[in-house]
Amino acid sequence: GKNMTLWKYESFIPVEKRVSLNEGGTPIYRLENLQTELGMKELYVKNEGANPTGSFKDRGMTVGVSKALELGMDKVICASTGNTSASLAAYAAKSNIKAYVLVPSGKIALGKLAQAIVYGAKVVPVRGNFDDALNVVVEASSELGVYMLNSINPFRLEGQKTIAFEIFDQLGFVPDKVILPVGNAGNISAIWKGFRELYEAGFIDKLPKMIGIQAEGASPLARAWKERRDFKPLEKPETIATAIRIGNPANWPKAWRVVEESGGVLESVTDEEILKAQKMLASKEGIFVEPASASSLAGLMKLRNEIEEDESVVLITTGHGLKDPNIILEGFELPEPIEPSLEAFKEVL
Numbered sequence: 643g644k645n646m647t648l649w650k651y652e653s654f655i656p657v658e659k660r661v662s663l664n665e666g667g668t669p670i671y672r673l674e675n676l677q678t679e680l681g682m683k684e685l686y687v688k689n690e691g692a693n694p695t696g697s698f699k700d701r702g703m704t705v706g707v708s709k710a711l712e713l714g715m716d717k718v719i720c721a722s723t724g725n726t727s728a729s730l731a732a733y734a735a736k737s738n739i740k741a742y743v744l745v746p747s748g749k750i751a752l753g754k755l756a757q758a759i760v761y762g763a764k765v766v767p768v769r770g771n772f773d774d775a776l777n778v779v780v781e782a783s784s785e786l787g788v789y790m791l792n793s794i795n796p797f798r799l800e801g802q803k804t805i806a807f808e809i810f811d812q813l814g815f816v817p818d819k820v821i822l823p824v825g826n827a828g829n830i831s832a833i834w835k836g837f838r839e840l841y842e843a844g845f846i847d848k849l850p851k852m853i854g855i856q857a858e859g860a861s862p863l864a865r866a867w868k869e870r871r872d873f874k875p876l877e878k879p880e881t882i883a884t885a886i887r888i889g890n891p892a893n894w895p896k897a898w899r900v901v902e903e904s905g906g907v908l909e910s911v912t913d914e915e916i917l918k919a920q921k922m923l924a925s926k927e928g929i930f931v932e933p934a935s936a937s938s939l940a941g942l943m944k945l946r947n948e949i950e951e952d953e954s955v956v957l958i959t960t961g962h963g964l965k966d967p968n969i970i971l972e973g974f975e976l977p978e979p980i981e982p983s984l985e986a987f988k989e990v991l
């Protein structure tokens with residue numbers, strides 16, 4: 643039927659489509675202004691904020707919840723920094739099944755919390771961080787027979803890998819580098835899987851280098867990579883980019899292999915660099931993304947000297963900026979209101 647979007651790749655997806663909100667088919671933009679500013683020739687952004695609930699999680703949830711329905715499950719659960727819970731809640735609503743979402747109390751962006759509530763999930767704030775919440779969810783899913791839909795569930799990645807398919811379809815070539823934020827490390831694993839599948843199926847004859855970017859205060863993977871030592875979890879992850887405020891990425895072994903296999907790197911950026919990149923994407927390219935998503939651009943700027951000017955680079959921006967409006971409003975001094983007259987307006991011009 644029409645509007646196939648993500649399910650147009652159904653032959654690569656190991657589940658029958660049962661629930662869809664028309665996810666996928668997100669825009670890929672050429673960043674002309676930032677190309678000039680950064681001295682590059684081929685800079686693109688794949689904006690996953692354009693998905694139905696405003697993040698790439700919808701790709702994983704359409705497949706994951708379809709699998710839950712195939713298994714006859716009527717309860718689904720996840721731990722989330724926000725976007726996973728928003729997406730699970732929406733697909734559960736569409737499927738008439740019950741969603742339970744555990745979120746780190748006080749550390750979830752407003753837009754995401756509003757979504758989880760209004761889509762009708764049972765929202766359970768947890769005294770602790772994402773990693774603590776995930777531990778509860780893993781126990782609950784086996785003990786209570788509720789279907790667990792965090793990205794350790796492989797069906798999530800089967801949906802998210804379509805980002806790779808779309809990048810190739812939309813560009814007509816495989817970019818030299820793909821840069822994306824890394825939190826629980828599911829997405830970097832999924833996108834690499836997508837490119838590998840295209841390669842093994844003979845559709846492409848080259849693979850991109852995968853570059854994962856973490857927030858410095860929540861960068862256990864990047865630290866281990868840069869210090870060439872074994873991974874160890876971070877007890878107290880801290881960053882303003884609450885979507886990736888994760889200290890013990892569940893998919894870290896997969897992500898490590900992806901970066902090794904692809905010849906990529908793991909890097910981290912400061913909150914300040916993230917916020918600067920967020921403003922640049924919005925004010926220079928008209929693309930508003932939430933802080934975690936802007937770490938892709940922040941990472942590009944940090945690694946710019948290691949990238950040739952004629953290399954093609956795709957930034958994945960993973961969540962819409964409206965998810966976390968406070969970040970912008972807190973940093974902005976709104977002027978006093980003016981009288982509703984032309985004179986008053988002229989005074990403030």
Ligand SMILES: Cc1ncc(COP(=O)(O)O)c(/C=C/C(=O)C(=O)O)c1O
Binds near residue numbers: 722726961
């Ligand atoms: C906007 C945004 N950008 C990047 C990531 C990191 O992706 P992964 O490395 O696959 O985890 C997330 C992850 C969010 C959650 O983990 C959750 O919602 O629980 C995100 O929301």
